[in-house]
Amino acid sequence: MLSNSKFAGIADIAQAFQCARIVAFMALSDVKARYKRSVLGPLWLTLGTAGGSAGLGFIWSELFHIDAATFVPTLTAGLILWQFISGIITESTVLFSRQAAIIRNLNLPLAIHPAQLLLRHLINLAHNAPVFFVVALVLGNHITLTAWLALPGLILLSLNLLWLTLFLGLIGARFRDIEYLTTMVMPLFMLVSPVFYRPNYLPFSEHIIWFNPFSHFIEIIRYPLLGSPPPLFVVETHLAMLVVGWSVTLWLFNRQHHRIAFWV
Amino acid sequence: MAILTFDKVTVQYPIYNSRSMSLRNQLVRISTGGRIESEAGHIQVVTALSDVSFALQDGDAVGLIGHNGAGKSTLLRTMAGVYYPISGKVVRQGRVATVLExxxxxxxELSGYENIIRMGILMGLSMTEIRGKTQDIESFTQLGDFLQLPVRTYSSGMATRLMFAVATSTQPDILLVDEVFGTGDAEFQVKAKERMEALIKSVGIFVFASHSHDLIRQYCNRFFRLEHGLLAEIASTDI
Incomplete structure (x- = not known):
């Protein structure tokens, strides 16, 4: 084994693919451990989301004079996706330091940790997703075949979140302030991202909100869920972010891979 | 066939957020092992291993001695592939198992049984292998029905039994052990020793860091002394 490989990060990711079994098992086991002593377990997530979107949805649709049948499903999808995205991002900054015991004692590829985090949140998302479909059907919306387009959207989003997680994990391991910074800015991002509303609800600033990457993260899935394919520029932005994001992250991971064990 | 070779290996690690030029650090430098140097600006660098070279092969059982902070744990972690050297080359062939922390x-929150699977999976075992070893772990730990309870209900001695049993349940080619005998009651210590001895006999390369010179003399056939990050091979009479 080479000790000073130039592509240590890429080699690490290649090794992580062989550890897919470990990633899957650990993610499931983490979810299980978290809800160990509760009766409803992860269904609490589902209930919380359902309650939140019902309450907020009906009050706000009245407050803003919007038709509940269109607004509540929009809000539900927005809330579920925001939980998924912000959950991953907030946890990613402490990704490596949380797993310090494993990193310092076992010779495992480091890339399994972002993958495990993503998978755990995908499992949570799977618990929340039914709420949207129930809400939409109860309010008389039709779920069309276009909704299947949410799946490739989810794959694009997940691949983007994966590099973002690794990137934030790396700088979060080195600079501990990133953790607090992220916890502080994520609620602010929630307000300036189209979580409670659609970008086209905004009369003047629609083009501004598309500068926020979270708008793209949410809309690539919400468009098909609400019955129309996502605009092409949303898909293009995702692809561009994939290329740029992975390039920067891999460059950084290659450079810093050997140092991470000393940081945690 | 196990091989573990170090060629002029130097391991340095950065310490962030410490005041570099304080008197306290100067004192620390005198009383502990690693040499503390200043990298760029205020990031401090500890040279934990400097220019370490050796070659180990099947049948070598190495005892590592040196006082606190001499670099024993760093050396074990570098052997395991957890830490990477800043210069030099590490060649490692064979399945590695560590008994460090x-x-x-x-x-x-999870039960003893679930934790056996978790730790086993992380060590690279398959589900079938883990199932095969569970009985052996059950009988070694003697935890009985406690294995069905969450680990948080265990006393520290019970948790140690479980962790030790899982950590020593693999059949590696290279076994790296940091001193772990010091815990648990007298009965456990005897059993742990027996289990360790059986494991040592089955591995190709064994490296053991300890302050107990008797244990080292008993298990090892080569002896390394670490001092301020420098490694020297010594004769058993010099320990």
Whole structure:
């Protein structure tokens, strides 16, 4: 084994693919451990989301004079996706330091940790997703075949979140302030991202909100869920972010891979 | 066939957020092992190993001695592939198992059985292998029905039994052990020793860091002394 490989990060990711079994098992086991002593377990997530979107949805649709049948499903999808995205991002900054015991004692590829985090949140998302479909059907919306387009959207989003997680994990391991910074800015991002509303609800600033990457993260899935394919520029932005994001992250991971064990 | 070779290996690690030029650090430098140097600006660098070279092969059982902070744990972690050297080359062939800090990956909310699987999976075992070893772990730990309870309900001695049993349940080619005998009651110590001896006989390369010179003389056939990050091979009479 080479000790000073130039592509240590890429080699690490290649090794992580062989550890897919470990990633899957650990993610499931983490979810299980978290809800160990509760009766409803992860269904609490589902209930919380359902309650939140019902309450907020009906009050706000009245407050803003919007038709509940269109607004509540929009809000539900927005809330579920925001939980998924912000959950991953907030946890990613402490990704490596949380797993310090494993990193310092076992010779495992480091890339399994972002993958495990993503998978755990995908499992949570799977618990929340039914709420949207129930809400939409109860309010008389039709779920069309276009909704299947949410799946490739989810794959694009997940691949983007994966590099973002690794990137934030790396700088979060080195600079501990990133953790607090992220916890502080994520609620602010929630307000300036189209979580409670659609970008086209905004009369003047629609083009501004598309500068926020979270708008793209949410809309690539919400468009098909609400019955129309996502605009092409949303898909293009995702692809561009994939290329740029992975390039920067891999460059950084290659450079810093050997140092991470000393940081945690 | 196990091989472990170090060629002029130097390991340095950065310490962030410490005041570099304080008097306290100068004192620390005198009283502990690693040499503390200043990298760029205020990031401090500890040279934990400098220019370490050796070659180990099947049948070598190495005892590592040196006082606190001499670099024993760093050397074990570098051998395991957890730490990477800043210069030099490490060649390693064979499946590695470590008994360093016990309990990596243990979750206190999960039961003993679930934790056996968790730790086993992390060590690279398959489900079938883990199932095969569970009985052996059950009988070694003698935890009985406690294995069905969450690990957070265990006393520290019970948790140690479990962690030790899992950590020593593999059949590696290279076994790296940091001193772990010091815990548990007298009965456990005897059993742990027996289990360790059986494991040592089955591995190709064994490296053991300890302050107990008797244990080292008993298990090892080569002896390394670490001092301020420098490694020297010594004769058993010089320990």
């Amino acid at each position: 016990l309990g990596a990956g243990m979750d206190p």
